[in-house]
Every structure is written in C-alpha cells, then in structure tokens.
Amino acid sequence: MNIVNSSLYSAIITRRSIRKYIHQPLSREDWEWVNKVIEKIKPLVNSNQFHISTVETISDDGSLNLLGIYGRLINPPYYLVPLISGNKFLLTDLGFRMQQIAVRLWLKGIGTCFIGCLSRESEILGSLMQSGNARIGAFLVFGYPSGGIGFQTLLSIPNWLNGKNHRQPFQKIFYQDSWENPAYPPSDIIDLMQAARMAPSAVNAQPWRFVLKGREIYVYIVRNYFKYLFPSNENYCFYDGGICLANMDMTLSALNLKGSWQMLDPNKCYISNTPHTYSALAKLSLEKGLN
Numbered sequence: 271m272n273i274v275n276s277s278l279y280s281a282i283i284t285r286r287s288i289r290k291y292i293h294q295p296l297s298r299e300d301w302e303w304v305n306k307v308i309e310k311i312k313p314l315v316n317s318n319q320f321h322i323s324t325v326e327t328i329s330d331d332g333s334l335n336l337l338g339i340y341g342r343l344i345n346p347p348y349y350l351v352p353l354i355s356g357n358k359f360l361l362t363d364l365g366f367r368m369q370q371i372a373v374r375l376w377l378k379g380i381g382t383c384f385i386g387c388l389s390r391e392s393e394i395l396g397s398l399m400q401s402g403n404a405r406i407g408a409f410l411v412f413g414y415p416s417g418g419i420g421f422q423t424l425l426s427i428p429n430w431l432n433g434k435n436h437r438q439p440f441q442k443i444f445y446q447d448s449w450e451n452p453a454y455p456p457s458d459i460i461d462l463m464q465a466a467r468m469a470p471s472a473v474n475a476q477p478w479r480f481v482l483k484g485r486e487i488y489v490y491i492v493r494n495y496f497k498y499l500f501p502s503n504e505n506y507c508f509y510d511g512g513i514c515l516a517n518m519d520m521t522l523s524a525l526n527l528k529g530s531w532q533m534l535d536p537n538k539c540y541i542s543n544t545p546h547t548y549s550a551l552a553k554l555s556l557e558k559g560l561n
C-alpha cells in the first residue's frame with residue numbers, strides 16, 4: 271500500500287461517533303483548524319449552494335434547543351448547522367461535505383457525532399427562517415471527547431482485533447461483475463473499500479452496495495431499508511450514501527490514487543438484475559494499475 275497521507279487514511283478508518291464531551295472551549299489553534307477545514311470542503315455538486323454556521327452552547331445552553339431532546343442529552347459544547355439548496359443530490363451532497371469535516375476534526379483530536387433531523391427538518395428550517403427547498407439532514411456536534419480520542423481509539427482496539435467493528439462483511443455488500451457474485455475486494459482496492467465500508471450511517475444502517483466491473487466501482491444505495499426503523503428515516507440512505515462517497519474520495523487523495531466520479535441516474539439500469547429496492551448513486555472509474 272502506497273500511503274501518502276497515512277494520518278488522513280487512519281482518521282477515515284478509526285473515526286467513531288463521540289457522545290460524551292468535555293464542556294470546554296476549543297483552543298485557538300483548533301478553532302483555526304475547524305475554520306480551515308470548513309473553508310476547504312470539497313463539494314459533490316458545484317452548483318449547490320452551501321452555508322454552514324457554528325453554534326456554541328457553553329455560555330448559553332438554550333442554544334441546544336435546535337438539536338432536540340436527544341441533542342440536549344448529549345450536550346455537546348458546539349454543533350454545526352449546514353444548509354444546502356439547489357436541485358441536485360442535496361442530501362447526498364450534504365453527507366459528502368459533512369463527513370469531510372467529521373474526519374478532519376478527528377485528525378486533530380476533535381470528536382463529532384451526526385444528529386439526524388430529517389423528521390423535524392421543516393420545523394427546524396422554519397425556526398431558522400429558511401425557505402422550503404433548503405435541506406439540513408443532520409447536525410454535526412463536536413468538541414473534545416471525554417477521555418480524548420487516543421483513549422476512545424484504545425477502547426475500540428479489542429473490537430477491531432475480534433473483527434467486531436459493527437460493519438457488514440464484504441460478502442454482504444460487495445459484488446464482482448454481477449449481483450450474483452458476492453466477493454471480497456481485490457487487493458489493489460481493499461484499502462479503498464475498507465474506507466467505504468467504515469462510513470458512519472444513521473442507525474448504522476449501512477445502505478451502500480458496490481459492484482466492481484473492470485476498473486469501475488458502481489455504488490448503489492438500498493431504498494425503503496428496514497434498518498432505518500421508521501419510514502420517516504428512509505431518505506437517510508441518500509445522506510449516508512454521500513458519507514460513503516466522501517470516505518472513498520478522501521481515500522483517493524490520502525493514498526494518492528487516481529479516479530473520476532460520475533453521479534448516476536437512479537432510473538437507469540447499469541447492472542442487470544439489480545434488486546428493485548437498490549438505487550444507483552455514483553460510479554468511480556479508477557485509473558489502471560493502482561498498486
């Protein structure tokens with residue numbers, strides 16, 4: 271493996287949701303990092319308009335209200351409120367952008383957790399005085415983890431050694447050439463696919479499926495997925511799909527791999543016999559000779 275930015279790749283793989291925070295302001299240096307990361311987010315769709323604001327809750331716990339009851343329980347020192355508008359892949363683009371922030375904050379020892387808000391979205395947009403076509407999808411809470419990231423990573427090592435990383439095995443999500451052929455990814459793309467598999471998702475539903483055809487990886491998402499528990503959660507599959515694409519895209523740059531993305535038309539058939547609940551999301555065309 272030709273690792274160019276090993277710390278970025280390791281952040282992609284080791285990042286975990288943090289639900290316990292130290293109620294303490296970020297250092298000036300870390301604030302600069304957060305602002306720089308936000309400034310440099312890569313969009314999925316250039317024409318979508320994106321705006322993000324930061325809410326600090328240390329001096330005013332009333333500002334936690336927007337997060338709802340669950341957010342109040344977590345009681346993070348900060349959270350991000352993203353807003354996207356436009357007409358293409360809005361939830362997927364949100365997931366794509368916000369996961370870049372989550373991973374890059376983890377690099378600096380700053381923990382994050384997505385707090386989904388699809389079921390309350392119009393109410394939240396109303397309280398932010400936003401028009402009906404803007405989307406938020408989820409908040410991203412952040413701050414220093416209680417115990418620190420080193421400690422949290424240490425806690426997860428036994429899980430890794432036992433193979434218990436709470437993600438589906440490749441045999442359930444990865445296929446070679448056709449849906450009839452579940453497979454283990456070939457060695458030249460294994461790091462890329464590990465990053466895709468480790469993406470976080472709402473209720474850990476992991477809606478992504480992959481088909482490798484030659485040097486092309488087709489990314490699908492499962493629609494009406496029972497793992498989301500409630501019909502009101504169904505559209506998290508788009509958001510989670512965007513997170514998965516972000517992990518793959520960041521891995522391309524971390525490992526200095528070359529590939530190009532194409533968003534797919536969900537109404538077109540790219541692979542024959544696609545299960546009717548699967549929807550095409552994107553295709554990554556890899557340059558030959560990854561190793």
Ligand SMILES: Cc1cc2nc3c(=O)[nH]c(=O)nc-3n(C[C@H](O)[C@H](O)[C@H](O)COP(=O)(O)O)c2cc1C
Nearest residue numbers: 285286287384385386408470471472473474506509
């Ligand atoms: C869109 C989205 C919404 C989420 N909403 C919540 C939430 O409301 N509460 C929560 O505790 N975790 C939430 N999560 C975190 C997931 O439960 C978590 O990412 C998943 O279980 C995998 O665990 P990990 O992030 O530690 O790897 C959300 C994640 C995503 C991507």
